[in-house]
Amino acid sequence: xxxxxxxxxxxxxxxxxxxxxxxxxxxxxxxxxxxxxxxxxxxxxxxxxxxxxxxxxxxxxxxxxxxxxxxxxxxxxxxxxxxxxxxxxxxxxxxxxxxxxxxxxxxxxxxxxxxxxxxxxxxxxxxxxxxxxxxxxxxxxxxxxxxxxxxxxxxxxxxxxxxxxxxxxxxxxxxxxxxxxxxxxxxxxxxxxxxxxxxxxxxxxxxxxxxxxxxxxxxxxxxxxxxxxxxxxxxxxxxxxxxxxxxxxxxxxxxxxxxxxxxxxxxxxxxxxxxxxxxxxxxxxxxxxxxxxxxxx
Amino acid sequence: xxxxxxxxxxxxxxxxxxxxxxxxxxxxxxxxxxxxxxxxxxxxxxxxxxxxxxxxxxxxxxxxxxxxxxxxxxxxxxxxxxxxxxxxxxxxxxxxxxxxxxxxxxxxxxxxxxxxxxxxxxxxxxxxxxxxxxxxxxxxxxxxxxxxxxxxxxxxxxxxxxxxxxxxxxxxxxxxxxxxxxxxxxxxxxxxxxxxxxxxxxxxxxxxxxxxxxxxxxxxxxxxxxxxxxxxxxxxxxxxxxxxxxxxxxxxxxxxxxxxxxxxxxxxxxxxxxxxxxxxxxxxxxxxxxxxxxxxx
DNA sequence: ACAATAGTGTCTATCAGACAGTATATA
DNA sequence: TATATACTGTCTGATAGACACTATTGT
Numbered sequence: 001x002x003x004x005x006x007x008x009x010x011x012x013x014x015x016x017x018x019x020x021x022x023x024x025x026x027x028x029x030x031x032x033x034x035x036x037x038x039x040x041x042x043x044x045x046x047x048x049x050x051x052x053x054x055x056x057x058x059x060x061x062x063x064x065x066x067x068x069x070x071x072x073x074x075x076x077x078x079x080x081x082x083x084x085x086x087x088x089x090x091x092x093x094x095x096x097x098x099x100x101x102x103x104x105x106x107x108x109x110x111x112x113x114x115x116x117x118x119x120x121x122x123x124x125x126x127x128x129x130x131x132x133x134x135x136x137x138x139x140x141x142x143x144x145x146x147x148x149x150x151x152x153x154x155x156x157x158x159x160x161x162x163x164x165x166x167x168x169x170x171x172x173x174x175x176x177x178x179x180x181x182x183x184x185x186x187x188x189x190x191x192x193x194x195x196x197x198x199x200x201x202x203x204x205x206x207x208x209x210x211x212x213x214x215x216x217x218x219x220x221x222x223x224x225x226x227x228x229x230x231x232x233x234x235x236x237x238x239x240x241x242x243x244x245x246x247x248x249x250x251x252x253x254x255x256x257x258x259x260x261x262x263x264x265x266x267x268x269x270x271x272x273x274x275x276x277x278x279x280x281x282x283x284x285x286x287x288x289x290x291x292x293x294x295x296x297x
Numbered sequence: 298x299x300x301x302x303x304x305x306x307x308x309x310x311x312x313x314x315x316x317x318x319x320x321x322x323x324x325x326x327x328x329x330x331x332x333x334x335x336x337x338x339x340x341x342x343x344x345x346x347x348x349x350x351x352x353x354x355x356x357x358x359x360x361x362x363x364x365x366x367x368x369x370x371x372x373x374x375x376x377x378x379x380x381x382x383x384x385x386x387x388x389x390x391x392x393x394x395x396x397x398x399x400x401x402x403x404x405x406x407x408x409x410x411x412x413x414x415x416x417x418x419x420x421x422x423x424x425x426x427x428x429x430x431x432x433x434x435x436x437x438x439x440x441x442x443x444x445x446x447x448x449x450x451x452x453x454x455x456x457x458x459x460x461x462x463x464x465x466x467x468x469x470x471x472x473x474x475x476x477x478x479x480x481x482x483x484x485x486x487x488x489x490x491x492x493x494x495x496x497x498x499x500x501x502x503x504x505x506x507x508x509x510x511x512x513x514x515x516x517x518x519x520x521x522x523x524x525x526x527x528x529x530x531x532x533x534x535x536x537x538x539x540x541x542x543x544x545x546x547x548x549x550x551x552x553x554x555x556x557x558x559x560x561x562x563x564x565x566x567x568x569x570x571x572x573x574x575x576x577x578x579x580x581x582x583x584x585x586x587x588x589x590x591x592x593x594x
Numbered sequence: 595a596c597a598a599t600a601g602t603g604t605c606t607a608t609c610a611g612a613c614a615g616t617a618t619a620t621a
Numbered sequence: 622t623a624t625a626t627a628c629t630g631t632c633t634g635a636t637a638g639a640c641a642c643t644a645t646t647g648t
Contacts, residue, residue, distance in 0.1 A: 014360035
């Protein structure tokens with residue numbers, strides 16, 4: 001086909017005369033919320049350790065937000081996708097490669113980066129505690145795993161002319177061994193007969209750079225939303241694990257206690273039993289499971 | 298605080314000397330999958346019309362993909378968000394403003410635009426049939442509503458060394474009064490013990506520009522995924538509607554017949570009854586409902 | 595009267611919540 | 622033997638699927 005456009009050019013001729021316009025373009029960064037799960041120290045030889053959900057943050061060594069904590073991320077380069085940029089960041093910061101990675105949302109608020117026009121295409125990565133040990137003492141970078149909690153603080157519903165506005169305030173707490181960051185993120189849903197729109201905003205923020213609190217909140221909500229309907233949580237588990245450990249991971253993600261019997265029924269088809277058991281636990285040993293990669297349902 | 302960075306600069310000094318680097322930046326477009334629902338002509342005075350799910354496409358008047366059909370979209374400008382750009386496009390093409398709009402996914406495959414480096418931040422918009430009539434005879438633009446079907450063609454599961462690869466082929470059919478486009482999109486999920494990754498690709502494509510078939514497939518999957526858990530489908534309904542109409546909309550989205558009694562129970566809390574009824578229908582009149590904006594659950 | 599749709603009642607299978615009960619390793 | 626956890630059985634209430642039944646208009 002040699003269709004001619006309104007200037008009478010074929011496609012070949014069009015490309016020959018085409019030049020990239022000099023209108024302004026944004027920078028695009030890929031930022032990654034890297035989750036893992038760690039154990040607390042056990043209280044006694046008998047008690048099981050508890051699980052903590054952790055996120056990797058990096059202390060900024062330059063302006064802006066010098067000294068604040070930011071998500072691992074970097075600019076997307078020509079000839080790579082945003083996903084490849086995310087994988088690159090992930091490998092640089094954790095040395096890990098074979099992980100669950102999912103695109104979350106693209107943040108483009110005007111002024112979100114005080115330097116220049118920067119959008120952030122954000123990703124969520126889940127890495128299991130087996131892999132995480134590998135790169136503890138990092139190169140110069142000041143990277144730390146922060147324990148994460150995300151909890152509903154306040155909920156409001158206000159009726160307006162022909163609809164309502166629902167506001168939910170969530171408290172995001174991040175704490176490392178040395179430092180604690182607390183941020184409040186607000187979630188506003190405006191519902192009218194023909195439309196529903198939702199906006200996120202940061203109510204208060206100490207110690208987190210840019211709009212990264214929003215990105216983290218977005219990641220936790222995605223994780224919570226998917227955990228009940230997919231096997232996503234299994235990517236946070238080591239190769240072999242007990243069902244109690246898996247339940248603890250669900251509980252720490254959902255910030256909610258679950259009933260043992262119902263939980264086991266629910267995840268039964270996601271896992272496959274092995275012939276291995278825990279040992280030296282001070283109580284009855286527990287069967288070890290692995291992720292089920294065979295046919296199910 | 299007057300923290301100094303590694304060059305001994307305060308934040309103010311840093312911004313004074315900061316200049317936007319001249320490394321390459323992508324263009325970012327906002328592309329919108331605009332859904333609506335229309336009625337077919339009724340067969341007889343008694344029969345109810347059927348519902349069709351439709352998407353708005355625009356015929357390209359320039360290279361590349363001259364003559365092909367593309368999603369409404371345009372480049373994001375400085376001092377606006379991707380969402381504002383999507384709203385702008387929506388208003389330009391449909392004259393409509395007060396709609397449901399949701400960000401879908403950011404596509405950044407290398408070479409997805411043959412001209413230059415362009416990412417697409419895609420959105421889905423739902424507009425109801427009340428609003429759609431407004432802008433039928435458009436300005437010069439060649440915009441058409443295409444009837445949409447999206448159906449699983451083939452499903453494969455292949456076991457590899459330590460996991461599996463699952464492939465699903467979907468057929469996307471778009472048809473207007475004059476033209477029919479058929480595209481096959483493939484969905485590959487590679488699952489290994491520690492990771493799961495999913496990629497979309499276009500298997501065959503006739504008449505759709507760029508990677509817009511992927512974007513449309515992504516939109517339909519999002520719509521199907523949400524329709525059962527949210528009131529999203531109500532944004533496709535006019536102000537007043539019957540429960541049978543609502544059921545037809547669910548059915549056309551899900552491409553699946555539903556049982557009447559169960560459907561009515563399920564949506565009961567999403568709608569509010571009015572005192573209005575259909576008239577002159579050739580059969581028992583039907584109560585009209587509206588979207589429930591009050592308290593529920 | 596009849597065609598076509600509107601709307602309801604109810605049986606059943608399934609599944610999550612709840613809780614109690616039995617099982618078993620180690621200091 | 623005591624402690625702490627592992628694991629199972631079963632009752633109950635809620636809900637989706639299935640299907641039949643009644644109701645009501647316009648021609």
